[in-house]
Amino acid sequence: MATTNENLKESFAGESQANQKYRAFAKKAEKEGFKNISKLFKTTAEAERIHAEGHLAALGMIASTADNLQAAIDGETEEFSNMYPPMLEQAEADGHKAKIMFKFALGAEEVHANLYAKALEAVKNGVDLDVSEFYLCSVCGYIELGAAPEKCPICSAKQSKFVQID
Amino acid sequence: MATTNENLKESFAGESQANQKYRAFAKKAEKEGFKNISKLFKTTAEAERIHAEGHLAALGMIASTADNLQAAIDGETEEFSNMYPPMLEQAEADGHKAKIMFKFALGAEEVHANLYAKALEAVKNGVDLDVSEFYLCSVCGYIELGAAPEKCPICSAKQSKFVQID
Numbered sequence: 001m002a003t004t005n006e007n008l009k010e011s012f013a014g015e016s017q018a019n020q021k022y023r024a025f026a027k028k029a030e031k032e033g034f035k036n037i038s039k040l041f042k043t044t045a046e047a048e049r050i051h052a053e054g055h056l057a058a059l060g061m062i063a064s065t066a067d068n069l070q071a072a073i074d075g076e077t078e079e080f081s082n083m084y085p086p087m088l089e090q091a092e093a094d095g096h097k098a099k100i101m102f103k104f105a106l107g108a109e110e111v112h113a114n115l116y117a118k119a120l121e122a123v124k125n126g127v128d129l130d131v132s133e134f135y136l137c138s139v140c141g142y143i144e145l146g147a148a149p150e151k152c153p154i155c156s157a158k159q160s161k162f163v164q165i166d
Numbered sequence: 167m168a169t170t171n172e173n174l175k176e177s178f179a180g181e182s183q184a185n186q187k188y189r190a191f192a193k194k195a196e197k198e199g200f201k202n203i204s205k206l207f208k209t210t211a212e213a214e215r216i217h218a219e220g221h222l223a224a225l226g227m228i229a230s231t232a233d234n235l236q237a238a239i240d241g242e243t244e245e246f247s248n249m250y251p252p253m254l255e256q257a258e259a260d261g262h263k264a265k266i267m268f269k270f271a272l273g274a275e276e277v278h279a280n281l282y283a284k285a286l287e288a289v290k291n292g293v294d295l296d297v298s299e300f301y302l303c304s305v306c307g308y309i310e311l312g313a314a315p316e317k318c319p320i321c322s323a324k325q326s327k328f329v330q331i332d
């Protein structure tokens with residue numbers, strides 16, 4: 001019999017993935033002309049986000065911002081150091097299209113880890129990060145501070161592919 | 167050595183969970199007064215969504231809307247039939263606060279499955295769902311069509327807790 005802690009991890013993983021699937025399915029429904037079904041997928045995606053957040057809170061994994069940043073740095077570092085390199089190698093050996101996003105993610109996660117480290121330094125000094133403009137490459141997930149670059153250093157996307165969130 | 171397909175499943179799970187964590191961490195940073203760090207978390211969450219969507223596409227799991235709806239019905243049914251009931255029972259036996267969201271999710275997933283079944287019926291008839299207003303209970307994830315109920319049938323939240331997405 002699984003413990004409640006194990007159950008929370010499993011259900012958090014399930015809800016998180018359902019959220020992502022429904023968001024992708026919503027886009028697809030929109031493309032196929034099913035506007036209302038797209039809205040249903042988006043609404044249900046948000047329901048799964050609520051479930052995921054509840055499980056994460058019950059796991060005690062929403063801590064102080066300093067601790068959250070450290071957890072984020074650890075996760076990003078694990079991904080670019082240990083998880084993605086062998087995945088990329090295997091996909092390249094297979095000639096599998098997965099290699100494209102594996103490569104983009106590998107590069108982006110290292111940038112994310114560095115940005116979170118900057119943020120953690122600020123928090124340790126009792127202040128907020130002194131940057132308020134973040135430019136996200138909508139192709140690969142690379143993030144640049146202050147202004148969008150002419151060309152993405154990871155995926156070579158042009159400046160117009162950069163977006164700001166919120 | 168894992169296959170690329172296995173790697174895609176693992177990385178999709180990882181990216182999906184990172185997205186959820188960062189969204190929750192963004193809220194926490196906002197509450198603690200770190201506005202810019204909150205924005206960094208939100209921006210990075212969106213980067214992980216891009217990675218997750220890329221992996222899901224490489225898995226071939228973004229299909230036609232009819233097939234996506236069937237996959238969604240199967241997932242919801244598995245959750246409310248097999249996954250959540252023993253989790254709820256265990257959390258209740260433990261007196262663990264996880265029982266609250268397990269119970270809400272169990273109820274909500276059944277409603278989601280029924281709504282997706284309606285949508286699939288429409289698609290099979292070559293039409294969109296004939297409802298465009300979806301009201302989501304922001305406490306438990308229950309969804310009502312057409313108008314918000316006075317009280318949520320799953321968690322008893324009042325009407326003002328209902329929201330529309332997009």
Ligand SMILES: [Fe+2]
Nearest residue numbers: 015048051271
């Ligand atoms: Fe859920």
Ligand SMILES: [Fe+2]
Nearest residue numbers: 076108109112
């Ligand atoms: Fe990342």
Ligand SMILES: [Fe+2]
Nearest residue numbers: 137140152155
């Ligand atoms: Fe890029």
Ligand SMILES: [Fe+2]
Nearest residue numbers: 105181214217
């Ligand atoms: Fe990522």
Ligand SMILES: [Fe+2]
Nearest residue numbers: 242274275278
């Ligand atoms: Fe659901």
Ligand SMILES: [Fe+2]
Nearest residue numbers: 303306318321
């Ligand atoms: Fe509710």
